[in-house]
Amino acid sequence: MEVTMDPLFLAWSYFRRRKLQQCSDICTKILQDNPYDQAAWSLKTRALTEMVYIDEVEVDQEGIAEMMLDESSIAQVARPGTSLRLPGTSQGGGPTPAVRPMTQSGRPITGFVRPSTQSGRPGTMEQAIKTPRTASTARPVTSASGRFIRLGTASMLTNPEGPFINLSRLNLAKYSQKPNLSRTLFEYIFHHENDVKNVSVANLKHQKNLLALYCCFNKKLLFHHQALDLAAQATEHAQFKDWWWKVQLGKCYYRLGLYREAEKQFRSALNHQEMVDTYLYLAKVYQRLDQPITALNLFKQGLDHFPGEVTLLTGIARIHEEMNNIPSATEYYKDVLKQDNTHVEAIACIGSNHFYTDQPEIALRFYRRLLQMGVYNCQLYNNLGLCCFYAQQYDMTLSSFERAMTLVANDEEQADVWYNIGHVAVGIGDLTLAYQCFKLALAFNNDHAEAYNNLAVLELRKGRIEQSKAFLQTAASLAPHMYEPHFNLSILSEKVGDLQSSYTAAQKSEDAFPEHVDTQQVLKQLRQHFAVL
Template sequence: MDKLYLAHSYFKRHKYEECVDQCTQLLDKNPLDQAAWILKMRALTEQVYVDDLENLDEGIADATLDDESIAQIPRPGTSLRATANATRSGPTQGMRPPSHDGRILTGVVRPYTRAPKTGSIEQALKTPRTAHSSRPLTTAAGMRSRIGTSSIMTEAGGPFIQLSKLNFAKYAAQPSVGKPLFEYIYYCENDIQRALEFAVQGTQKSNFKDWWWKLQLGRCYLRIGLLRDAEQQLRSSLRDTPSIIALLMLARVYTRMDQPLTAIQVCQSGMEYFPKETALRVEIARLYEGLGDLCKSVNFYRGVLKEDATNIESIACIGMHHFYSDQPEVALQFYRRLLQTGINTAELFNNLGLCCYYSQQYDMTITCFERALNLVDNKEAEADIWYNVSHVAIVSSSFS
């Protein structure tokens, strides 16, 4: 069997390591085999590909040294940061309890909601450095650079591609080669500076008419914190060809600028082109949730479930909303739905136990908590479960 055909077969079946091995053998025989070279680049890229939209969190230096800020005291309901600061004083009637950093508790854990936020440079410098905490002044781009540096794909004779020897103008003029090469530089090498330089060359070679290169320019600008430049490129890309990824990325740009209402408008305008796209509805629901407008957030999550009845985030967030609205029976139905989708975590059984307890289904309460304790894998979650067990035990003993 032809090795190139076999490598394509492995790639289509997501067996990327076998695909790389076959391409390596072809390149050993003929180093100028462009088809094997491109296929190997794509396979290496797929092995390390990460949806960076979910990881566009801010480092402490990004949030504190912000030169895009306009109003120090924004109007109520127009700033995500002001909403987080308002909830730090503690929960009030009709409000979900906030987390330790001031965020409203959500139904699911998202990457950018787990990063600890520090109020000022002075507090950041005083933050103790432990094995589980990052450096005080580390930016988000800097963290990604260190992670990517340790995972560069190398071979016995050196790296797969010598980026310093590439003629970017030559490869940028060939879309079939330039686009996979950009993704390799961006995801595998994690060299944002060279990726940005290559994207500029690609945009020029396409006479500024290729929406894909403009999208990648916006992606690079967003990664290095040039938000206004990213906004310009993403809007230009949308004018040429509307795409879901460009809409979501532009919404994240405005979120980084602390302009959630503009981000919501971007997503709503995108729904005119993609009326059944659930990603845009989820983004709007997250923004309303960050602003503290939980009713609108839940309405959009319900709209997501009308299009995709198995959306995990929507089910979890609606279930949490009903639980804190004193409707544990309704919340129990949503958490059971999560269990039916195959999720088997300690947090889910902990929530099921609480819903069963407040729904007066005492026979299932202890069983759910026991299952949660058997599945727990970190001390923080274990402490939360034991706290709930002790609460149930104290309240139950007071009735007896």
């Protein structure tokens, strides 16, 4: 006699094993037989949500629209050390651009790629368009809201016949009074359908007059009178005591750009229940409002309630790193490793810091630790090759780069590997090999500014002045935040007698790196020339 497993139990088993599509299919069959089965409905809702779930704490991409049309800026000229939008000034003895390369926004390149660390906050629309979305694509983020819309349309693939829940016909007032169903429904609407407006109406607890105010002034929140009634009913049912719903309302406000309202909801949720995620969400709000000091104080407040919490320590280290306070960031990353000695981000950032402070042997130990942990990619072998080269372990250098070559995922990574091999060739004096490597780097990535700069220097050594000048101008246009192309172009222009171009390039070099002594000397000499004229 064959014994069959209960379909709902089997679906739940698939859900726990992350076989979400099989779970959804079984729940669909159950609902076809009994459309009013709330357990199957709730489980399918959770399965569909998990398919497209994105951790709101980590993912925070700022699009061009959000950056250029930001209405929340208060102080255009903030005090040094109080803003994430100002280029770092080497606070606390941090490295200069002469030692550690900088991003377009003036921050040092970190040892770990995180969401939105590539984009920063460019000052002009031209820079914003040039800035790639992430490390793996060159397309800029046009708008964060556009990403949510695309996620909503992509979620339709989970059910080709149409949406699982018809939100327009849903009685949200009825579901808001059922705690078990309302939470799964909220997450489905928020993550799967990405309909923030309906989510805000459905579940959360805000005043009628506040909603009416937003209806008048914000087109994103044009709710009907029925929405006000639904919000009032949900408020009466929750009695303002459920911290989870307040966090969800804060997330909705955050997506809609209402950061001060999100702050109020997260603060209220913390008053009801201390949770690590709430601290992280609230810190995101303060970082978007360009208040890093407030975010740091909030993280430290969270550490008082959750001593040694890794995510809070990591948040503090990230803010210090973005403010160019590298020594403090390193100390907090070390605290992270005391709690979790397998934390990849902390190991990578500490290794990167040791590399840029002339300690390649110690950096090599951290990168080898990552290799032992199973991190196996092109970037790691690239870093291993550079550490071996600067630690004078030449037998391991080229083998590391060869391994990196076998693991490249795109042309940009291939270009970086060839550029580093060319850098090694310059170090050992083989300029012919270096020239070929830089050419190969440009063949894979025609926008590689560092390769253009180094090629210009090699061309100048061969006496090809015009070719060298063209390469330097290209490098300066591709990477205006780098001081090297501007400085080299200034020196070259001065040698050929073009003092005006030399002075202009030297000024751009000074803007990119104000503490550069050689640039200051060139400017001083040029001003003396102009004074004599």
